[in-house]
Amino acid sequence: MVTRPRLFAGARLRRLREESGLRQADLAARLGISASYLSQLEHDDRPLTTALVDALTRAFPLDWAHESADLTQRRLAALAEASADPLFADPLDAEQLARIAEQQPALADRFVALHAAYRRAGQRLQMVDEALSLDSAGGARLPWEEVRDWFHLANNYVDVIDRAAEALAARLAGGSSTPETSAIENHLRGALSVSLLYAANRGLRDFDAEMGHLVVDPGQPPESRRFQLAHQLAALALKDDISALVEEAALRSPAARQLLFVGLCNYAAGALLMPYRRFRDAARAARHDIDRLRQEFGTSFEQTCHRLSTLQRTDARGVPFFFCRVDMAGNITKRHSATRLQFARFGGACPLWIVHEAVAIPDRILVQLAETPDGVRYVSMAKGLVKPSGSFARSPRRYAVALGCEAEHAREFIFADGLDIAAPQAATRIGVSCRICPRPDCDQRAFPPSDRAIVVDPDRRGVVPYSLA
Template sequence: MSRRIFAGTQLRAIRAERSLKQAELAARLGISTSYLSQLENDDRPLTPALVERLSQSFPLDWREIGAGDTETRLAALREANADPLFAEPMDAAQLARFAEQQPVLAERFIALHEAYRRTGQRLQMVDEALSSETGGIARLPWEEVRDWFHFANNYVDSLDRAAETLATTLSGRSLTPDTAALEAHLRDALSVSLVYETNHALRSFDAEMGHLTIDPGQPAESRRFQLAHQLAALALKDEISAVIEGARLNSAASRQLLFVGLCNYAAGALLMPYRRFRTEARSVRHDIDRLAQSFGTSFEQACHRLSTLQREDARGVPFFFCRVDMAGNITKRHSATRLQFARFGGACPLWIVHEAVAIPDRILVQLAETPDGVRYVSMAKGLVKPSGSYERAPRRYAVALGCEAEHASEFVYADGLDLASPRAATRIGISCRICPRPDCDQRAFPPSDRAITVDPDQRGVVPYRLA
């Protein structure tokens, strides 16, 4: 590589953060302790092979170490090269030469792979729609907005940065603006009068009178989120309007739903400012209870925010996140990983999130493997959100958060899992409609693209076999 990379400070920081001795890090990288000492003292640069090992062992840290154009290109090439589509991926040296010597071709390969991945997702959406009971592929407004967030990678840069700037103004050196700061800004800067009283809605705003009513029966973190939502809707209305204008949605209802979604997004970014939240998340290895406590948010809000940390110059762990109700419907979903959620019908019954719905306030962990051979560490927790009144039933659901197994060292919930065992992973699918597994005992119905055979004289767990 033409630009030699000296990363002594960063290597020492990696060791310190994980309490590794030199010998332990050297063993992980497959080099001698004396060689690592030379690297840490910047007496020698990193080789392409070491760059590859570092990127595999410490993917997030390496993104920050390799800051040049060639390294950025190489990281994207490495990610594309790891796609199960390629039976025999190129080795580290080949990728390094490709990134440096053929930059234009490399960038076009990266763009083509991204287009291939996105097209595959869209075809999956169409396939599910055609094979579902809907009988068509027309999207309802909420589906259109959900897909917009998905293809925006669940990250809106202009809005996120504006919310982060506002959060700094309101919170100073604190991690997050407190309730008093939100109320004061609404009152003093935005001329909004505020009252907490039981109402038919969780939040009600009279735009003409500038009057905001919030139901006090909500949990404290929910009341605070409602304050942040209304503050963002008023203080960041120009940024939100600009995003909606560029979204090219098909209906007025879709645009209104996107407005609500963007206000919620901005509220999360205001209460959990990007860099502060990302730094804290990494320091506690994405322990959600600790994050929720530090930022005064709910468990679900912290999970959702983790799935949005996709800023180009400071990415977080690529997570998938979803919320599942008691009937198995996925009511929120996003994935920055290769795992994609079903749009119609329920998720795979073998996925641990379904068990979590029935066991509130207990965290369940699972190592799962999808049909393409990719392994994921999943965390799921059942939640009960109080209604504030006996007359209204509490809401019961579960949230799930997970990442690919290569990021397990960054995810506290992976501790104790046997990641290397070939039998340790639960073999899940996306949904029965598109899952190719021929030997699943939990099938609700066969995949839409496979014929079935039925033998009246033989009965297995399911009454047919895939042809």
């Protein structure tokens, strides 16, 4: 029989409480213990029990995993997350998980790896199912679909580019949170020998590589102009790293490779303007208040939301978010999820999702608690945006962005304040899209799921004119 080492973590526990702005009584209540017991734990008079480690992991899924440097504790946290998948009807309790992590570490590691592979395989299967259901020729993907899937399977985090952009930002920003526009302009002119001109009627950004001449449209909002400068800086300064990734991607067409190069330059621009560590720390401190973050980093609402969805660095993970952009017709033009929620790759999203209402109400933030068919709950924020064109002759672009996380991270997400996360009837029951949604009783269903037959009764009519077999 294996004897478990006693775990004393008073300093880590105290630091976690202080950084979270909690009093001893507050943290004790959250963990379900007395304040005097917590005081003993913080002074290393008593060790942490398995049940307390489990409570800390659930209460602080990001912070406690980061604080727990012990390999067994990290393994236990990963095992607990995998075993909590709705796939399993009865999750294992904390004592069982601890025994497995300590007594069968190789088995635990393989279980976690298999669960990750299962999720990836499910995502790939969903891609194939949706493509076949739309009768696409042989399931062939268009170039932009190849690039979209490349980012999705990379979990929307590209380590080599992110770290290179962060290092470049540190040189340009000095002690500031983010490089100033003037610093980016000076680096383009001085270090990269680029001549820069602000002029209209040349598109948003026009770069002559042979002459080293860059023209940026001044009619864009300031944060958009700054992003275009950052894009060009990344395309030149990080060209070798970006080109190597494009070569390794094994995409099928020149157009797909060119699109991936552009996408990686955009990724690098976001990482340059919102450097990983500084941005992650600021996001946690502000509880992911997007308006506060975009003011601090000089970025747009959409850019800030998108960057929040990329914070998946192994040694410093952020809250796992999903992010998407939806146009006036309901098309998803950007999408990524670090959560269990997966977006429809073809067609529209679920009509019950708050993002569709947000498109029609620009500059107003809407909040929703939603539940998917697997029983997982999500808190999401959506906002309609209008991007000016800079000219009366061109219509402004109208769309909405949405950002959300699983309900277990609600304390980290300021937009969840005021929602009753646990109330049984509080959540809107959404799906991914009608084409693959299994719910038999949805009044908003546009068409039946592709894998289910329908039953039509001429003598009965409900809200939907058929039932599912």
